[in-house]
Amino acid sequence: MVDAIATAATKWISSQLIDEVKFLYGVEDQLHKLQNDLKCMQQYIQDVEETQLDEKENGQLTIFTETIREVTFRAEDVIDTYIIRVSSNRKFTGFACLQSNTFEIHDIGKQIEEIQNDMKNVA
Structure with missing residues (x-):
């Protein structure tokens, strides 16, 4: 029974980690x-x-127009934040780079999702 719970938990955690890595690598796109x-x-x-x-x-x-302007300002801020916090601080390549910027990339990705949802609502 314990093995079944541990196996299920491991699969769930693995799935969550895979989803997060895909999310982090997709932020640049x-x-x-x-x-x-x-x-x-x-x-x-x-x-x-x-x-x-x-x-x-x-x-x-x-x-x-004011609603679009507000979303535009937020989008500009997110792009600037990405450039300042992530792009300009790339000291490593591959996984090391991802590790060093994980929290910034995740935060920026979530902000981008929120902006895109707001743009859909405006449209």
Whole structure:
């Protein structure tokens, strides 16, 4: 009985670790996608600012634009954090690099997921 519990626990822990490693290695890809999304959001904001709309439309659009602007600022902060904390501090390669930045990468990955969820909600 104890062996069965230990085996099940080991499989569950292994599964969780594998998922976390996949997540950590996927953060850089998520970051590149976020950079592309950021360019689109910035272009939208610029287009809205250049377009003259009447007061009624402008009032409704302003709320939407401000929401996008907020998400844009958060995305810029996450990208800057990644560059400062992870990219510029890569002293090792492979697993050693992953180990030295694990908490930063995990935190950044979670922030990227939150921003992407917010972008979906805005859309």
